[in-house]
Amino acid sequence: MTISAWLYFFGEVPSHTRASLTTALEQANLTLHPFTSQPHSFGVVVFDRMDDANLRELRVMTRSATVLAISTSLAGLDSAKMWAVLEAGAADLLLWSKLHTATDQVVSRLQRWDALQNLIESTPVKGTLIGKSPLWRNLVRSVVEVAAFTQASVLVTGETGTGKELIAHLIHDLDRRTNKGDLIVVDCTTLSPELSGSELFGHERGAFTGAVTARDGAFSLADGGTLFLDEVGELSLPLQAQLLRAVQEHKYKRVGGNTWQHTEFRLICATNRNMEADVANGSFRADLYYRIAGCRCRTPSLRERRDDILLLVSHFLGQMDPQAATFDLDPAVREYLLTRDYPGNIRDLCQTVKRIWHRHIGPGPITIGDVPMEERQCGISCRSSWPDQGFEGAIRHAVDLGIGLKEISQNAADLAMQVALEQEGDNLQRAAHRLGVTDRALQMRRASRRAIH
Known part of the structure; x- marks a missing residue:
């Protein structure tokens, strides 16, 4: 498979090194093209010395491209500088020492990133996770990579209304297991102490008053599929101990039963709590935390990704009327939506757009009169919130x-x-x-x- 990427050399990389590196990459079936002022897709940057000016230039490049950095010299490249290259946005950093090995490393990474980008650009992803801000793009990339290329358990953290459940559904949809089972969702906030064991493990007939028939629990229903525990931080300590055994040993007993049942499922957990703090104060088991957090991702709040607000507005309008996704917003409406506070994050924005849409008349644009009366004082005062x-x-x-x-x-x-x-x-x-x-x-x-x- 041929991969296309642009190639850029920082500073004074020797001409013979440039030539040999370029030839090696082309012989590895890479199609190289010149760097432009608006880089996109995949890029390879090569340097023998990385200074602050180069780091700033790299940071600009990585805003719209996935960049692999290659160092041709170890001189001056200490650990701090290597981390600085990644902090500037590079997806990875390779040391160009052994020609054959380095070429294979470049090709394998670009192939993976190409496959990853195709998934990111697919309808299931683009239609679910809306946004182009750097913070959101990094999250989407991590989620898609974990979902499609690993079987790891995933812990999704973030404030209420930031899209944790959407991410759980997407991870299940992108999971490449053959004969994949269903996604089973358990809201841990609704589990009562009396019935929580039955909900998770199931029960045998006669296990308790009212158990007139045997019943499968979430662990059984999720066998071969995915179990999503929403608000996992709300589980009691006794239930955490039982969950640990099921996750660790892939077996459990029904309430009132003596037979071990086997189950295999992918585990996704979500919470708006500070799990590290809960582990530190003893309200959440450390051994369970490290089991469920095979991979971790944090959904950013809307105040951290205001660049995505207008895209989300168009998306929500399109959900209510496909034609409305292209409606213009009057300047005052645009400013109001961009500067308003959203304590409930994306869910809050969605409800705000719905309230505006319910007042809207005609084919467009969305005008200031569409903003509900109770919201208008916010519109007047929000402009003063910048610089924020x-x-x-x-x-x-x-x-x-x-x-x-x-x-x-x-x-x-x-x-x-x-x-x-x-x-x-x-x-x-x-x-x-x-x-x-x-x-x-x-x-x-x-x-x-x-x-x-």
């Missing part, structure tokens, strides 16, 4: 790193230009209008950045 804590935190981090005002301003302007162009489908005129500059000024700035790269 996220912006202040980013600036504070840059100052802590010793980055000067000129460079902070330059990077902020470049990022604003990139975001505006992305949101307006690369339409220069609309992006310039959003930024409050002329078309000519934006065009010249973009051209100057391309020239630098």
